[in-house]
Amino acid sequence: MSQPHVVITGGGLAGLAAAVALTRHGVRVTLLESRPRLGGRATSIVDSTTGEAIDNCQHVNMGCCVNFQRLCEWTDTRDWLRTEQQLQFIGHDGRVNRFRNGPLPAPAHLAGSFARLSYLPLKEKRSLGRALRAMLRTAPNEPRLFIDFLREQKQSQLLIDRFWNVVIVSALSEDVSRVEYSYARQVFVQGFLANREGWKVQLLTRPLGEFYDQAIAKWLTDHSAEVRLKASVREFEYEQDAHTTARITRAKLADQTAVTGDVWLCAVPFDRVSKLLPNPLKNDPLLSRAEEIEAAAITSVHLWYDRPITELRHAVLVDRLSQWMFNRTAILETNTTPGRYAYQIVISNSAPLRLRGDGQTPMNQDELIATVRQEIEEIWPKAKSAELMHSRAITEHRAVFSVIPGIDELRPPQRTSIPNFYLAGDWTRTGWPATMEGAVRSGFLAAEAILEDAGIAVKEPLLAPELPISPLVRWLGG
Numbered sequence: 379m380s381q382p383h384v385v386i387t388g389g390g391l392a393g394l395a396a397a398v399a400l401t402r403h404g405v406r407v408t409l410l411e412s413r414p415r416l417g418g419r420a421t422s423i424v425d426s427t428t429g430e431a432i433d434n435c436q437h438v439n440m441g442c443c444v445n446f447q448r449l450c451e452w453t454d455t456r457d458w459l460r461t462e463q464q465l466q467f468i469g470h471d472g473r474v475n476r477f478r479n480g481p482l483p484a485p486a487h488l489a490g491s492f493a494r495l496s497y498l499p500l501k502e503k504r505s506l507g508r509a510l511r512a513m514l515r516t517a518p519n520e521p522r523l524f525i526d527f528l529r530e531q532k533q534s535q536l537l538i539d540r541f542w543n544v545v546i547v548s549a550l551s552e553d554v555s556r557v558e559y560s561y562a563r564q565v566f567v568q569g570f571l572a573n574r575e576g577w578k579v580q581l582l583t584r585p586l587g588e589f590y591d592q593a594i595a596k597w598l599t600d601h602s603a604e605v606r607l608k609a610s611v612r613e614f615e616y617e618q619d620a621h622t623t624a625r626i627t628r629a630k631l632a633d634q635t636a637v638t639g640d641v642w643l644c645a646v647p648f649d650r651v652s653k654l655l656p657n658p659l660k661n662d663p664l665l666s667r668a669e670e671i672e673a674a675a676i677t678s679v680h681l682w683y684d685r686p687i688t689e690l691r692h693a694v695l696v697d698r699l700s701q702w703m704f705n706r707t708a709i710l711e712t713n714t715t716p717g718r719y720a721y722q723i724v725i726s727n728s729a730p731l732r733l734r735g736d737g738q739t740p741m742n743q744d745e746l747i748a749t750v751r752q753e754i755e756e757i758w759p760k761a762k763s764a765e766l767m768h769s770r771a772i773t774e775h776r777a778v779f780s781v782i783p784g785i786d787e788l789r790p791p792q793r794t795s796i797p798n799f800y801l802a803g804d805w806t807r808t809g810w811p812a813t814m815e816g817a818v819r820s821g822f823l824a825a826e827a828i829l830e831d832a833g834i835a836v837k838e839p840l841l842a843p844e845l846p847i848s849p850l851v852r853w854l855g856g
């Protein structure tokens with residue numbers, strides 16, 4: 379087939395990444411998004427009180443997430459992604475512990491920062507170091523729970539609460555007791571140990587909505603792709619007779635119109651895909667189980683004060699309900715209002731953490747904001763004398779899929795048994811957890827499959843090369 383017309387359903391990062399990759403190869407693309415805005419789960423909304431565009435939740439990229447960076451490069455927005463050269467951790471003692479690269483090569487580049495951590499006793503730091511070394515030596519895909527590895531390494535509850543769970547919950551939105559070992563190992567090895575740049579946090583200096591509208595959507599339309607909002611696909615129609623395999627021919631939209639195309643990429647979330655699958659795929663063993671995927675919630679609490687409460691751009695808050703603080707006024711280059719200082723507190727895996735003292739009923743919005751506010755005032759006393767001008771909490775109940783044992787069996791590849799029907803989405807098989815990076819990877823993988831199947835030469839591998847693994851890490855890992 380020469381130069382097919384590809385119709386993409388879903389304008390989240392997966393669909394957008396595929397659209398950009400295909401457009402770069404001269405392929406005609408139409409992208410259909412059911413909502414009036416792009417970005418899916420990584421999106422901005424307008425807060426009606428302040429009139430500001432706020433992200434549904436602060437989204438963090440890391441140095442090891444090379445494909446999200448590639449998407450930024452391809453859409454001329456690499457300079458919108460600012461790399462933080464240090465990470466701040468604040469324990470109950472209130473001290474700011476700065477994580478930054480020391481002079482040693484990976485995996486020891488952060489050893490000095492670990493050694494100086496104020497909220498871990500020396501004995502625990504040694505135990506942590508032993509476990510990290512053991513992690514380098516264990517096979518990446520050994521099937522077991524991460525907690526079993528921690529028990530085997532005799533990691534204390536204090537270390538679990540103040541270190542392992544702090545990192546795992548913010549990266550995977552799940553408790554260490556539930557996550558699959560291989561995904562947890564990936565966070566520590568790929569993120570923190572393998573390369574000096576992997577752990578560095580990267581933040582967009584514009585709201586996500588601007589990133590889509592002013593950068594990606596504009597780039598797509600400037601390059602002749604069509605982006606259609608409020609275009610909700612209801613059904614994929616197909617043709618098939620007794621002798622042929624099925625082929626998708628049209629998509630019927632909610633407004634009763636239809637879209638035609640040659641190749642179809644469905645980039646919707648895992649809890650939407652079953653309803654959309656064309657009949658020949660409904661009983662496909664790889665696809666029919668998508669509904670079994672479990673999801674975890676993430677909550678963000680947005681606080682607007684009348685004066686600055688901290689100069690820090692971000693901080694990890696250890697062993698509290700509030701897990702991360704993002705100083706939105708300091709991070710954003712645009713969209714800030716004089717006299718109003720915006721902070722965002724993120725709580726991952728929020729469903730169990732937001733339970734009241736009885737362990738049964740969830741906190742309501744006021745109780746949640748009051749608890750977070752109290753924690754913020756404990757850490758930054760300036761907040762006590764500042765006026766809280768406005769606050770709101772947003773919970774995304776199905777924010778990310780849970781990387782619990784068995785998850786890989788539920789993640790299908792991007793090709794399906796229908797030759798002109800492909801899948802993308804963070805939940806498809808990428809080897810990555812639910813992240814912007816995972817979504818972009820899935821989009822690039824789907825685009826690569828589409829180009830290959832259409833006989834179009836791929837200019838360069840669409841997936842960006844991983845950060846190199848330090849020779850010392852290779853040697854230690856055997």
Ligand SMILES: Cc1cc2nc3c(=O)[nH]c(=O)nc-3n(C[C@H](O)[C@H](O)[C@H](O)COP(=O)(O)OP(=O)(O)OC[C@H]3O[C@@H](n4cnc5c(N)ncnc54)[C@H](O)[C@@H]3O)c2cc1C
Nearest residue numbers: 388390391392412418419435438611777803804813814817
């Ligand atoms: C609160 C929260 C915090 C997060 N924090 C981070 C973070 O810090 N770092 C990070 O890397 N990741 C984070 N993530 C995860 C990240 O946002 C997702 O992994 C990623 O955005 C998923 O992209 P996607 O394209 O696969 O899916 P989605 O974003 O879900 O996109 C799917 C799109 O399909 C559309 N759609 C559905 N049905 C139809 C239909 N019938 N017709 C047309 N369109 C349809 C939807 O409207 C949606 O736009 C967070 C997620 C949430 C919710």
